[in-house]
Amino acid sequence: MSIFKARVKEFDDALAQDVVDLKELRRLTFNGVPDVQSFRALSWKLLLGYLGPRRSSWTTTLAQKRALYKQFIEELVLPPGHSCNGAGEGDGDGDVAVDSRGVGLQDHPLSEGPESAWNTFFNDNEFLLQIDKDVRRLCPDISFFQQPTEYPCDIVVHSKGEHGRRLHERVVPTVLSSANVERKGLGMTKINLITKRSVETYAAMEDGQEAHWEVVQRILFIYAKLNPGQGYVQGMNEIVGPIYYVMASDPDLSYRAHAEADCFFCFTALMSEIRDFFIKTLDDAEGGIKFMMGLLSNMLKTKDIDIYEHLKSQELHPQYYSFRWLTLLLSQEFPLPDVLRIWDSVFSDEQRFNFLIKICCSMILIQREAILENDFASNVKLLQNYPPIDINVVITHAVSLA
Known part of the structure; x- marks a missing residue:
């Protein structure tokens, strides 16, 4: 048996256990994961703590986490007053119509009140603009992130003419450059990003499709919304990129279909360990x-x-x-x-x-x-x-x- 086949069998055996021996998995993964089957994606999910070692718990954990992520999209990404889930209709008795978040549709887009969902929506565009710039230059030496995903988010890409569901529509991209990353507030000092570029562009896809970079943009946006004390800091795009690539390249299509949600929780787990790197005061x-x-x-x-x-x-x-x-x-x-x-x-x-x-x-x-x-x-x-x-x-x- 070749060394490669022997290593594949070791991973196969380790990941097939009813209770995965994390110590053994660490030993195997430390020496590199074979680029076959779902070995790397599954190993990372276990090592980052997204999945527990007991196999019988995986189905429930994944279902709950993926449902939670869908809820994040509906509550944090879709614009106020959206018509998802049949919301937005009054009951005919003078009640104020609400969207799926319970936002009163009398909340006017020009409102500047602190409780205004529209005010929050437009304020979010300040850091969304930076995310948009950064994800469009993610791993520029390969074309993966410019390519369309096989599993676009339906409630986002099928906008039915509703503006703002796709995050990039909310900001106007400026000319992209590979300028140094400067420290601002809690951010970084200087990162001097590499300037290699592939020949393809980071253009947005037509209605019904979305590129991988658009998915990563959504992951970073939701992370920033859920972590307002830290928010988005330049460089986070370089952390989430490899994780998403692994999840979205999983040979098992049943896992690949949920690459966005799985990536989000793996990224969040990793960020919980390195968040101090991104906070100047620490x-x-x-x-x-x-x-x-x-x-x-x-x-x-x-x-x-x-x-x-x-x-x-x-x-x-x-x-x-x-x-x-x-x-x-x-x-x-x-x-x-x-x-x-x-x-x-x-x-x-x-x-x-x-x-x-x-x-x-x-x-x-x-x-x-x-x-x-x-x-x-x-x-x-x-x-x-x-x-x-x-x-x-x-x-x-x-x-x-x-």
């Missing part, structure tokens, strides 16, 4: 981004004092390169297939981000000769635009770090 807290960069710097100092001192003498501080590495879980440094392989190992790590720091440290150590020879400008370019490399070399090196 930068110095344990788990904050400055704390994480400090751990990386200390590890580099321990593993190779020469590189550490060289970068220190050049005043090339960790925030110039590792801020993006750590905050976006390396999703901007490597091609998508390599990112998925990295996340297999990161999600398998019970300490979760200890191994991420080791990968980042290995990325520096592997470039030792070049870094020691380079001047400041060359090292900035090297670390901010990491050269192509076999990702397994990086991961193997990271494993070797005690």
